[in-house]
Amino acid sequence: MTTVAIIDYGMGNLRSVAKAVEHVADGQQVVVTSDPAVVRAAARVVFPGQGAMPDCMRELDARGLREAVIEAAHSKPFLGICIGQQMLFAHSAEGDVAGLGILPGEVVRFDDARMRGADGLRLKVPHMGWNEVWQSAAHPLWAGIPDGERFYFVHSYHVVPADAGLAAAHTDYGLRFTSAVARANIFAVQFHPEKSAAAGLRLLANFVRWAP
Template sequence: MSRLQVAIVDYGMGNLRSVANAFKAVAPSISVAVTSDPEQIAQAERVVFPGQGAMPDCIRELDARDLRQAVIMATKQKPFLGICIGLQMLFEHSEEGNVPGLGVYPGQVKRFPSECMIDVNGAKLKVPHMGWSQVHQTQTHALWADIPDQARFYYVHSYYVAPDEVGLTAATTAYPFDFTGAIARDNVFAVQFHPEKSAAAGLQLLDNFVNWKP
């Protein structure tokens, strides 16, 4: 039996099928599975953790399905792509529900502060941050290949990551202040936006992930 090429972690939440369909669109010949089997995740060549939902629910479901260790090991051993909550869970603590994350990287997940949500014209900005925003690439990276700087990606979130290490940040987005839109280190790349909902730029990022050799 051939090795699974992309495992999409099923923790009972999120738009898992749309992520799987996006991978099949960019790389129809590869094997992709949505799975909650820790062994299948451990054996896969690449792991994707997509997300929607709240951090407390995410962590609870990871533990209920015995997926915590499989996910942590994937971040250490193979190409790993985190999407939205799949980025946030990598950090130490979240203000959402006041819960610890997986602690792969030092830093916090913070809510957009209401007192700062004012645009340049003095108008109130909504939380959640929802819609298309420009992404400024702050690192050269294989997953940015053929994606122009300041390309627009689709966001929907009320919380953002604040890494302790500035060097982790691979992109920023302004809403209204600059926050971390992506991180990169070794075999891990994780984004706050949703590439599966981001038209050509998002599909290019997923294609780059399939071909990435960190």
């Protein structure tokens, strides 16, 4: 049986991610794991998380998962969610900490003082709630998802890819930021598909069937 491994490095409640993936798994086994061997053996990998970047990187290393994550990101269908997207990049301004360096670029904070909506009113940070996701290019994970569909966000930092070609989608919140990235077998999103109703489930369903 094909296995989808959801990586557990101790940051955040993974129940909602696991339940959402199980709902669309189409007969595939879904396991939540902190065992590097299980990650290596899985057919596809989901890398979620929430919390502060320095804590996430520390806990990933404490569980011996760094190399297994890097190997998975180079070898099999790999979905990063929220801070699981941010950790793929080289550096984060949150705690001035190095990421995994799988993708080139950095993670920066929204500038609270300059965040203004179209009406000129100040926007709150963190960016929290539903917002539109505009697809930058066709991708199998966007199949059946309308351009401009709304997904659920909770974050104060966002990625800035060094290679513009990595961008798979953007979202506007005081500025235009990259809300999804894609390269080869990697797809990663800033929003939470597991909290994004039908559109989120469709993206997860596309992922468990994706054969890059």
